[in-house]
Amino acid sequence: MVTRRLFTKTAAGAAAGMILTACGPKRLYEAPRDKLKARIAEMERKYKEEGKDVKVSDAGPAQGVHFAYALDISRCIGCRRCVYACVAENNQSRDPQIQWIRVLSMEKDRGVDFSHANAYYHPAEVPEEGHFYIPVSCQQCENPPCTKVCPTGATWAEKDGIVVIDYDWCIGCRYCMAACPYGARHFNWTEPGLPAGELNPNTHYLGNRPRSKGVVEKCTFCIQRTRAGRYPACVEVCPVGARKFGNVLDPESEIRYIIEHKRVLVLKEELNTVPRFFYFYAT
Amino acid sequence: MPHKKLVDSIRLFSSFARGSAGLILRGNRAYWIWLAFLAALIVSGALAWSRQLQIGLGLTAMRDQVSWGFYIGNFTFLVGVAAAAVVLVIPAYIYNWKPIREIVIYGELLATSAIAMCLMFVLVDIGRPDRFWHLIPPFGHLNFPRSVLAWDVLVLNLYFGVNFIVGTHILYRAFHGKSYIKRLVVPLVLLSIPMAVGIHTVTAFLYNGLASRPYWNSSILAPQFLASAFCSGPAILLVVLQLLGRFTRFEIQDAAIWKIAELMAYAMFLNLFLHGAEAFKEFYSGTQHLLFTRYWYFGVNGHYTLVPYAWSAVALNVAAFVLFISPSGRRNVITLNLGCLATYAGCYLEKGMGLIIPGLTPDTLGEIYEYYPTATELRVAAGIFAVGFLLFTLMLKVAVPISLGEFTGRKESSVGVFAGR
Amino acid sequence: MHSTRSITATALFGLSGLALLAAADGAKTPSAAGPERVEVPPPPFSDGIFPCSNCHAGMTPDRQRRELTAMHTDIVLKHDETHRWCLDCHDADNRDFLHLASGERVPFDESYRVCGQCHGEKYRDWRAGVHGRRTGSWNGAQSYLLCAHCHNPHQPRFHALAPKPAPRPPRRQIK
Numbered sequence: 001m002v003t004r005r006l007f008t009k010t011a012a013g014a015a016a017g018m019i020l021t022a023c024g025p026k027r028l029y030e031a032p033r034d035k036l037k038a039r040i041a042e043m044e045r046k047y048k049e050e051g052k053d054v055k056v057s058d059a060g061p062a063q064g065v066h067f068a069y070a071l072d073i074s075r076c077i078g079c080r081r082c083v084y085a086c087v088a089e090n091n092q093s094r095d096p097q098i099q100w101i102r103v104l105s106m107e108k109d110r111g112v113d114f115s116h117a118n119a120y121y122h123p124a125e126v127p128e129e130g131h132f133y134i135p136v137s138c139q140q141c142e143n144p145p146c147t148k149v150c151p152t153g154a155t156w157a158e159k160d161g162i163v164v165i166d167y168d169w170c171i172g173c174r175y176c177m178a179a180c181p182y183g184a185r186h187f188n189w190t191e192p193g194l195p196a197g198e199l200n201p202n203t204h205y206l207g208n209r210p211r212s213k214g215v216v217e218k219c220t221f222c223i224q225r226t227r228a229g230r231y232p233a234c235v236e237v238c239p240v241g242a243r244k245f246g247n248v249l250d251p252e253s254e255i256r257y258i259i260e261h262k263r264v265l266v267l268k269e270e271l272n273t274v275p276r277f278f279y280f281y282a283t
Numbered sequence: 284m285p286h287k288k289l290v291d292s293i294r295l296f297s298s299f300a301r302g303s304a305g306l307i308l309r310g311n312r313a314y315w316i317w318l319a320f321l322a323a324l325i326v327s328g329a330l331a332w333s334r335q336l337q338i339g340l341g342l343t344a345m346r347d348q349v350s351w352g353f354y355i356g357n358f359t360f361l362v363g364v365a366a367a368a369v370v371l372v373i374p375a376y377i378y379n380w381k382p383i384r385e386i387v388i389y390g391e392l393l394a395t396s397a398i399a400m401c402l403m404f405v406l407v408d409i410g411r412p413d414r415f416w417h418l419i420p421p422f423g424h425l426n427f428p429r430s431v432l433a434w435d436v437l438v439l440n441l442y443f444g445v446n447f448i449v450g451t452h453i454l455y456r457a458f459h460g461k462s463y464i465k466r467l468v469v470p471l472v473l474l475s476i477p478m479a480v481g482i483h484t485v486t487a488f489l490y491n492g493l494a495s496r497p498y499w500n501s502s503i504l505a506p507q508f509l510a511s512a513f514c515s516g517p518a519i520l521l522v523v524l525q526l527l528g529r530f531t532r533f534e535i536q537d538a539a540i541w542k543i544a545e546l547m548a549y550a551m552f553l554n555l556f557l558h559g560a561e562a563f564k565e566f567y568s569g570t571q572h573l574l575f576t577r578y579w580y581f582g583v584n585g586h587y588t589l590v591p592y593a594w595s596a597v598a599l600n601v602a603a604f605v606l607f608i609s610p611s612g613r614r615n616v617i618t619l620n621l622g623c624l625a626t627y628a629g630c631y632l633e634k635g636m637g638l639i640i641p642g643l644t645p646d647t648l649g650e651i652y653e654y655y656p657t658a659t660e661l662r663v664a665a666g667i668f669a670v671g672f673l674l675f676t677l678m679l680k681v682a683v684p685i686s687l688g689e690f691t692g693r694k695e696s697s698v699g700v701f702a703g704r
Numbered sequence: 705m706h707s708t709r710s711i712t713a714t715a716l717f718g719l720s721g722l723a724l725l726a727a728a729d730g731a732k733t734p735s736a737a738g739p740e741r742v743e744v745p746p747p748p749f750s751d752g753i754f755p756c757s758n759c760h761a762g763m764t765p766d767r768q769r770r771e772l773t774a775m776h777t778d779i780v781l782k783h784d785e786t787h788r789w790c791l792d793c794h795d796a797d798n799r800d801f802l803h804l805a806s807g808e809r810v811p812f813d814e815s816y817r818v819c820g821q822c823h824g825e826k827y828r829d830w831r832a833g834v835h836g837r838r839t840g841s842w843n844g845a846q847s848y849l850l851c852a853h854c855h856n857p858h859q860p861r862f863h864a865l866a867p868k869p870a871p872r873p874p875r876r877q878i879k
Binding site: 027096102104113114115116117119136145148149150151152153154169170171172173174175177178179180181182183185186187188189190191213214215216271272 | 338339340341345346347348350351405408409410411412414415417418423424425426429430431432433436489492493494495496571574643645646647648649650
């Protein structure tokens, strides 16, 4: 029986809940445009107070765009220039060292075999005899195991295919890191160490803006560049042109050409993550 | 008049509170030494945690390659301990076995303390504890039903609530010399049975559902969790009940203790069988997934950190099973307690470190980083255990006198202490 | 003369191609087939070596296949050298040009057409943007480099590079 007391109590509770949710900080996921702009202005202000003069872009996904990446493993020589270009572009912590790209040296006579891979090779020159190289970073899966396990919904796949993280919402439980089959996610175990002179001021709210300790981060296909139409930093720096990037929905794109004319493969396909990061052999 | 009733309730509660405070502050030397020991661990843990809050989780040995470790291992083990209350509830309420009836309450208090420790372990493990409220709707957003962790948050807190409500209700009513309300308690207690199975199944699913970790991605994980839970929880309880029998006027029937030990033996058998089945599958199929099991039992590529723990766990579990499967083993007080210790230690090793670390080593890209906890982790974990034990101790300090009828707020007794109405 | 006509034809094609590129909004990748000219940075000549006619205008071409001793001794040919030599690519009568197997003269900034004769697959991939390094926009203007910008046409095999430092392995102690 609904008494007046019961009704008043319930209404008060609901109102309090709504007020708290409306006033309190919320996720950036599907934030309405005007609120988003305000939040980003707030972000820029806070960064400035910390001495980090950055611009934070709020570029959203474009219509008819679904990004894909292709990496030519007949060309990669394991020089790691992509790793360091990424670190510089995306404001990754130098100390402790975070690198979103991990280049694995594999033995030619074993083929692609992670249990015999080595990320710590350091010969005088590359490529080494009898080895080939597979760089691994976030595969931007279409069926991402990481987004479904996040308990707070702090990570999700955007409409253009990029899997992003809301650094202000992540509680650092690292369940997504356990779920990722590619070791693509990285955690800020302490406060990131980024020398002021090396800060890249062109950032995106879901991408390379400065992070704090206790949150997870990963490759975002250089969202601050790609949503402005540019190639990711790794694509541009690769000296042998092993990295290709584009819109898989565009029939004229390099990616579609590769899919059509080269044979692409993905890593750990049996896990059904459907990566948008292809590996292929151009020769 | 409602006004008078409210005043009466407050008066009664304050007499209960004052009485409880009196009980807690009175004890023999052993009691105070125990409390001092726990306090020391708590202070040490608090200091270690505050440093961890300042500097970050980098103070632990966890890194990207092994991103979960000691804290989550302890969490997993303690969820099992909490689920074990059901080992008492089933014979007591389903089979209406009187000797166990009186001690169900202690199982519930244990479950409450265990869940409290679980929640603390999660709090110290997340990178941003200040943001834990992000999990709580309507302030935050709980990714239910997609995230198994969201399910875990719900069922653990629900189970905590059920055990807390039932335990405190029964005790408080007994304090008043009143019988507990059957209509409230019995459904909740019956609910706690599938819930106990539920919390540990959901926790198992946390690991089970990750295709990226072949060591965990095995259907056998949930049944194996339950089997090891049903031995490890009662192990603690048996020791505690014997201590209570020794240091207070509390009397526990031998039949109850022996029955619990017998149930533990069956659970341990299942645990060993399921481990054996898993080992067979890995070693016989001999795929690359064997690497993780290999790392745990034999080490890989010169990395042997966990091997001693693996075989200790096996030895302890087998010894416990052998001791408990024979009635004479259960009835002898020495072998009984040795068996409890062996069960607890064996399950702690194979459930805590033996589950988490091999699941993450080698990592997804084949790298081996050998994890073992740092001093910070050990201190924080010890502090959390101390808080849990302290809670349990203080609750028992009040519950036992209530159950013996020594601590009461009623004027005269007319009903048995734990009778239901 | 045949070559004059082909030069004019090439020029016309080139101009129309340029016009096409200029007119297109954010130049579209030229199709794999088709003779459209590709916009590239200047060829990587050594200092002072071009235009070749500065020296060669007055010389009589010696078509005898031999090892050079008087000049260009710094060039060691390691590119199918058992079957080919300089004048198989360089135009004997006008050293400011290369030539195709048909004899058609090709300017140095279209040298990809020469390479494409033997390396047809790479050429097709390069036109599609899949072979070789590119910078710019995935949906707009992209740069192309000449084959010669990365591959030394006389010794095309890449030299090994020194790799950048390996990642630091995870350590228990931080600092």
